[in-house]
Amino acid sequence: MYDIEIADLRKLIELVKEKYDYDFKNYAMSSFKRRIKRIVELYKFDSVDALVERLTHNPTFFDEFVSEVTVNVTEMFRDPNFWTILRDEIIPNILSNHNKLSIWHAGCSSGEEVFSMQILLEEMGVRDKSHTIATDIDSAIINRAKEATVSKKNIELNSSNYERYQGKYTLDKYFTEDKEKYNFNKQLLSNVSFRKHDLVKGQVFSKFDLILCRNVMIYFNQTLQNDVLYLLHESLFKYGFLCIGSKESLIWCDIANKFIVINNEEKIYKKVKE
């Protein structure tokens, strides 16, 4: 197998920026390179140049490209202890201050995180007080999230996470079985809207009490992480909460001091300064 060089990637990134106005320049190079290599192999291109060629002449291919270049791996109740803390501490805290709750899932992928949250809220009996917006850059994955299905091969993992989280029931309560998949009970999505949104473009569209942006910024370099944190900060009410992945960190961002750490193990932060 040949190795992709940075120069090949630069050319690709430039074309995508110019023609489609998506900017991958500040994505983390190691994973971005692996994704491109994967696309080249999957579509049997001879080289990155052939991929550039295809994107130049075939705009319909672009959505597929975005879908393949992003990493959509997700789980329900990933890091069960995180969800336990949301349920037992964070959400009661928000609701004790004002009796409603607005949530943004930034980089929601196929929706597992959103389904988990709605189950959590339902079991707490506060789902009707909540309003949720779930966004992702990848249109195909947003459509999957709207369909609200979970593949059979993931159900065991999801169920064991739910168990560790100590949910009230068993996870099958919220699903009906289909052929290769399980269908999530869509009634639980009545307070959720899914939209396409690109964190790189940095548009603020609303304000929230709680933002989950977990395992999304790990695909960005530090420059972009820093920029995105401004966006997330601006999208939070004062004293709102930001949750990032358990192995991510804010400490090297310019505006880290506008947050305090609420839980260091699960990476939950609170905005304390405008």
Added chain:
Amino acid sequence: MFSYRNINVKYKAVVIGGSAGSFQPVTKILSSIPKDFPLPIFLCLHRLKHVRNGFVEALSIKSTKEVQEPFDKESIKRGSVYLAPANYHMSIELGNSISLSTEGMVNNSRPSIDITLDSAAYAYRDKLVGILLSGANKDGALGMKKIKDRGGLTIVQSPEESTINTMPTSALEATEIDMTLTTEEIVKYLIELDKLLKIKHENI
């Protein structure tokens, strides 16, 4: 076979991969290297997906150095030991930092040794020492080839000594491995490398 020719001041990092049967050789290595061994060491060991805690502590207890699980984009420090966290791939970025990722499993593994080795080979080129230990699958073989192709040094634990030798054997099939060593010889290699690096340092 052990060769003094492979001890070279050019090396800037050490990366170690292992799976089933590698805990013992890894702890032997970590407990024997000098506390001030100057190069960063990256460990990618197959581990239970859902057990986030405990492993890094178990390794640290036996090590002369503290072992840490890096955060995403953490910068690489001289002489630190980094362990790939459970359920994340660990890559080395150009520009001296570590990236984590939740990409799909590679060789049924996350963390995947191939991913860590390949990215390290790309970042460090010929200035990398790669060590592959006991294990029951072929993860790491391709990564060792990448290290070799980029001019780095490749070492595998001898298949005779390995508890499960699929991993070193696959690497031996995938590329020309520079040295096939017992754990004791790997330790000796790192100690000799340490001495040479310190002499170089004193002379600057």
